[in-house]
Amino acid sequence: MQAVPNVKDIVLVGGGHAHALVIRMWAMDPVPGLRLTLISPDVYTPYSGMLPGLIAGHYEFEQAHIDLPRLCAQANVRFIQASANGLNTSDKSIQLENRPAISYDVCSLDIGSTPDNSIQGAAEFATGVKPISRFYQHWTQLKEQLKQHKAEAPFKVAIIGGGAGGIELVGAMNHWAQQNDCHAQFHLLSRGNSLLSNFSKLLQRKLLANFKKTNIKLHLNFDTQSISANSVRSKDESLTFNKIFSCTQASAAAWLKQTKLNLNEHGFVEVNQFLQSSNHENVFAAGDIAHLVKSPRPKAGVYAVRMGPILFNNLINNALDKKLKPFKAQSDFLSLIALGGKTALGSRPPFSIAGSWVWKWKNHIDLKFMNMLQQLPAMPANSKTPKLDPALQKTMGIKDISELAMRCGGCGGKIGASILSNVLSKLNPHEQAGIDVGLKNSDDAAVLDIPAQKKLVQTIDHLKTFISDPYLFGKLSALHALSDAFAMHAKPHSAQALVQLPVASEAIQERDMSQLMQGAISVLNQHQCTLVGGHTSEESQLNLGFCINALASQEDLLHKKGAKIGQVLILTQPLGTGVLFAAHQQGLADGLHVQNALNFMLQSNQKAANIFYQHNASALTDITGFGLVGHLLEILKGTQLGARLSLDNVPTLEGTIELMQSGISSSLQPHNVRLRRGITDDSTLRTHEKYPLLFDPQTCGGLLAAINKEDASAAISALKEAGFIESCIIGEIIEQPDSGLIKLD
DSSP: OOSSOBOEEEEEESOOHHHHHHHHHHHHSOOTTEEEEEEESOSEEEOGGGHHHHHHTSSOGGGGEEEHHHHHHHHTOEEEEOOEEEEETTTTEEEETTEEEEEOSEEEEOOOOBOOOOSBTHHHHOEEOOSHHHHHHHHHHHHHHHHHOOSSSOEEEEEEOOSHHHHHHHHHHHHHHHHTTOOEEEEEEOSSSSSOTTSOHHHHHHHHHHHHHHTOEEETTOOOOEEOSSEEEOSSOEEEOSEEEEOSOOBOOGGGGGSSSOBOTTSOEEEOTTSBBSSOTTEEEOGGGEEESSSOOOOOHHHHHHHHHHHHHHHHHHHTTOOOOOOOOOSOOOEEEEOSSSOEEEEETTEEEEEHHHHHHHHHHHHHHHHHHHSOOOOOOOOSOOOOOHHHHHHHTOSSGGGGGGOOOGGGGSOOHHHHHHHHHTOOOOOOTTEEEOTTSOSSSOEEOOOTTOEEEEEEEEEEOOSSOHHHHHHHHHHHHHHHHHHTTOEEEEEEEEEEEESBOHHHHHHHHHHHHHHHHHHHHHTTOEEEEEEEEEESSOEEEEEEEEEEOGGGOOOSSOOOTTOEEEEOSOBOHHHHHHHHHTTOSOHHHHHHHHHHHTSOSHHHHHHHHHTTOSEEEEOOTTHHHHHHHHHHTTTTEEEEEOGGGOOBOTTHHHHHHTTOOOTTHHHHHGGGGGBSSOGGGTTSTTGGGGGOOOSSOOEEEEEOHHHHHHHHHHHHHTTOTTOEEEEEEEEOOSSSSEEEO
């Protein structure tokens, strides 16, 4: 059993700067009994201070972005990729798009801001700079347009908004365009009669001189009234542009208006000196979304960064019923404005600075900040016995953590009836004829009516969790279990679940089981597979398995055996989930690579199996724990057949070759590598970069089929049209070699 149970949930909504710092601090000083979760729609979140440098071409994408899944994995923080669209303070839950709500004990919002589309036509015809996590994609598209623009007239770009953000943006875009010899002209439109009015006159003159030198067109006293497809109109004039960006005052997310949180007149969350909602003590806010009621401050990243340590302390202390610390916002701060090239202005009254050295100083500050979040320090092993805070012991109903060592086995190790009842009451399993006794009947076993002339195809599979999102794990576990039935071309009928939950407070066990089973049942229902029962128990970590019942006519079944000489081998999905998630659990995998892998893993193999059946496949299996070589050997053994594989043709997941080369592998890899004895003289190809991935254990892997050559092209076309975009021929069936069963090319 785990040493300390999770008792309360702290949930961070949004991957802003303050939350990133909270996660870093958590990595260095976690609190036993508290569980930290980050919810963000983005895998990478940009650091606003480096965005102008990224646009100008001074930084690579990875330098200016925080890899949230990787940061969370390193800090032992749950990461849930989802967009929040509501918050219910009554039942303490966060509503999410396209998935169940997440419950919390303490919640914090750091969701940034959204475009202010109050200007007529802004929503339809202008690209908002906020949220900045979405902006870089628009900039990438504009760069391609600028490169391809060959007309005599320059490509004209407008940035509406004369604040610091607009100034940095127009300078960065203009610098990139000039460095890449683009025929473009950039315009800054400001309703004020001057720029940087809080800076010294000297710095204002330097800014205007820089605009003149770099050919940026400035339009002061231009109060934008409306925007159309190719023009911006003020009261007095209309200007024509090819592309329009809006960098005006941002607004708050619209969904906050539907919550019971106190908001200011602009929709931002009102917080007190503790960064705590002014009317809900379990909700906090930081960054742009927070409005300090007693000491309002401008929306600036420097305040978000300084909120981080206070927020970390107060989230924990709120969960432990301890005293909170006040956030003391300074009245002013050093403003550093990059001008596009490697030069910058700086101001903190009464001081003013300018020049290339200022940019170098800013660059040093920015890189130091990002390095803190991209490379967490190695934490020394803690030899002390972890203890639960008295407040958490009270929640658990124990006087000392030693009582947890006395958890019972046998039927005493089951999950409580009330938890089970509450979770099951929220599930709506697929209904179909033939389920005489199922989940909704309080009986000891399911009773199924098997149709005449149908074979019962039964399979069982069980997974230990390898990701921190229980809803997603539920979906993947169900897909993985169903895949064996698909590989035999059987139609899923019913399922029983085996759920094992870590020791935790009743509230957390119920939350986790609810997320887990709602994810699983969404997949089962999609495949018209009825959940008819199951069993629960406590374990050291989250596990989920299914016994799947499927039906098929004898003539419709596909088997592993049945391959024929001359047939080709088609693989539907790339290899590499084993090594990738081994790296992810160590905080070493790129978040985008993990997201890409999950997109493949969430594809059901049912459509692929049907396509192979329609195109006369004679042997079919799914690639799972024993890797490609292991499952191919199962097709070949006892058949007097062999196979030739082309290593160059084997598809692999992005980033997995590099991870293998760095020495990372799945814990099952050494066992699978023993199967290389089935390969004929592989000594010359053992150094091939894809060779280790032949033995990589797959979770939710693709299908491997033996199919006639004349049917292969049509089958691959159908597979790709169905979404299996990496489907390809990786080899062929041959006569059995003199030694081994598999030849490598």
